[in-house]
Amino acid sequence: MQSPSRGRRLDAVSGPFTPRTPRVVAARRLQRRRDREATGRFLAEGPQAVREALARAGTVTELFGTPAALDRYADLAAQAARADVPVSEVTEEGLAALAETVAPQGLVAVCRHLDVPLDTALSRSPRLVAVLAEIRDPGNAGTVLRTADAAGAGAVVFAGDAVDPYNGKCVRSSAGSLFHVDVVRAPDPLAAVEALRTAGLSIFATTGYGDSDLDDLIDYGRLAAPTAWLFGSEAHGLPEELTAAADARVRVPLHGRAESLNLAAAAAVCLYASARALR
Amino acid sequence: MQSPSRGRRLDAVSGPFTPRTPRVVAARRLQRRRDREATGRFLAEGPQAVREALARAGTVTELFGTPAALDRYADLAAQAARADVPVSEVTEEGLAALAETVAPQGLVAVCRHLDVPLDTALSRSPRLVAVLAEIRDPGNAGTVLRTADAAGAGAVVFAGDAVDPYNGKCVRSSAGSLFHVDVVRAPDPLAAVEALRTAGLSIFATTGYGDSDLDDLIDYGRLAAPTAWLFGSEAHGLPEELTAAADARVRVPLHGRAESLNLAAAAAVCLYASARALR
Structure with missing residues (x-):
């Protein structure tokens, strides 16, 4: 008009x-x-x-x-x-x-809006996917989106009751990466995980209480195959149904006395471990 | 009173x-x-x-x-x-x-206040040190401090005109790590770098324009020795005199289309690459 x-x-x-x-x-x-x-x-x-x-x-x-x-x-x-x-x-x-x-x-x-259905993203056979499960903080979500892009992820899935990827702060924190990768909105996180698995990706859930150490995953070559990483919110972690559904529950090793890493740092370490293994 | x-x-x-x-x-x-x-x-x-x-x-x-x-x-x-x-x-x-x-x-x-002179920190022979050069953003500084602690760094140096480590937001972002590692305030960054080198640490400057790729450093075993990482501000990067003084200028590889990583993510990737190499 x-x-x-x-x-x-x-x-x-x-x-x-x-x-x-x-x-x-x-x-x-x-x-x-x-x-x-x-x-x-x-x-x-x-x-x-x-x-x-x-x-x-x-x-x-x-x-x-x-x-x-x-x-x-x-x-x-x-x-x-x-x-x-x-x-x-x-x-x-x-x-x-x-x-x-x-x-x-x-x-x-x-x-x-740029998001594509999960099926569309999977049809492009991404070797690295980041799933933001119930992450409500737009700055965190945008930062992980940016890091996932840098690490070579083909898709980033905003799963469950996650922040709107088009939230202004998320757009800004992504520093342009919103326009680079396949952004997917998946209201049902568990269904998304099953679709990722069906597409042949290993599903690794990040949690401070994981029984698998990231270094062990690297040593055993488990990151050398297409992988989807699940990240939860800093405050609440991943929903239990998602950690249970993963192929492994992975903790980033804490060498010093910090009790945990923040989300952006943990995601960077995991996604770059995959990037290196997938070279 | x-x-x-x-x-x-x-x-x-x-x-x-x-x-x-x-x-x-x-x-x-x-x-x-x-x-x-x-x-x-x-x-x-x-x-x-x-x-x-x-x-x-x-x-x-x-x-x-x-x-x-x-x-x-x-x-x-x-x-x-x-x-x-x-x-x-x-x-x-x-x-x-x-x-x-x-x-x-x-x-x-x-x-x-908890900070110690650089000499004191070096007398404890840290194998991993993070240097925050001219980083003014307290949230960024505190987050890198936390990540450095998690990666096993023994000291974190606030160098040059960096944020006050006791700034409230820095304290909160460090999530307790301010109390874990040796915090050093070094008004002269170049002198600090020389002291770190004299103490036997390799000096690696992080910059998007580095001529050394992080993966190459890992592959060539250069991270398996005591290391000090230099991180600059997101807005301005490292001062040129510091990048010039380093043993290598290192870029984190960008596999996707992101132009850069944010400071917290880049620091996490570098510090954890060292942590793994120093295991």
Whole structure:
């Protein structure tokens, strides 16, 4: 329903969008999960995320930027325009209304949801998968998503009552990796685990109380095959039904006197142990 | 200057301390770095940190708790009393004034600074050391401290213009590890690196632009000797003089499309690679 007269070209007449411009108001609602679910859209802010989003054809549906940012990142504005993505100037106040961070460097994109069904992800035969089971903290979830991407994971599964992968903080913490890997939303974690197993992946549950030591798994060559790692929340760990369903319950060895590792560190150690074994 | 009549025993007469009680006012000032430096004290909040602090003789100088918390954690209150540490009841409001988190579970301890000179730490021949160079983010610093402890590091060096290790968020992120390892404050990072080298440790600088791949270091057995890892800030990386001074500039391999790892993840991968090689 947008009129081309609201676009960038005529801004000398209509001026940049403000926080009260209807399209800014509509985009801002995507800060709420309910509106993301209802529209299948989410927000990505900052030039890095916008660049990654634009690199996935069909993902960005609208790009907002301050005049200064659209000049500074003229390549991104041009890329969006080539893809027939509306590019709109917004005032600093309009940008601030859209952005959740204090310094988003002037750009916010509206993006389509990217997640794929688990079957689709499995049809691409990923050798490494991370499953975030009931992880509610968006920063933790985004960080593990980023680490999984770096370690070469093909898919990251948000399982059960996990955080919305399109939560702004999760998107930011993923540092672009949301746009790189197959993101899957699996309401039923146990069904997801069974599907992963059926696809031929070993299922390793991470828990401080695991009976298998990560070093032993490496020594015995058990990480040299396609693997799905299950990670639970820092506060509550993995649901018992998932640890029970795994092929092994794995603890990262604690050599010093720390009682545990935080989630991001434990996930990094496990995923990189797999990456090394799968080289 | 404290009077015993302000202690716990007579609380039926004087009542629990409030935010305006002078000793609470004085302790609260330790939320500021200037006051921590001036007094050589800092705050540790929550039962886990208090337990770890009490386990180090001479560390805790005062313990505050709500009546409910001092009942619930009566073992900690008794342990403090046995060590002649004053234990004082505070109101919920008094506790809230002392605590930086919303739910500190009713306990806050005043602790003595714990750091030791680098020479002291090196005299204990640590085989694994983490150097946080110019890392300003307290959550990141505390998390790496925790991970270093878990990986068996003997010392963690806060080098250059790094965050104060006694910053409340750093203390909390360390999850007790501040009390486990030798914490060193080294204003001159380059001098610290030279001292580490003189002590026989290999110096590995982590950088996304490193010419050595972590996997190669493992394959060539270079991690099987005492090692100091240098970590820089996420925003700025390591100072160039430090990367130049290192024995190798090491990158964690990126198998997927992520441009980098966050600091906590990169540190976990490097420190655990060392831990495994040093087993």
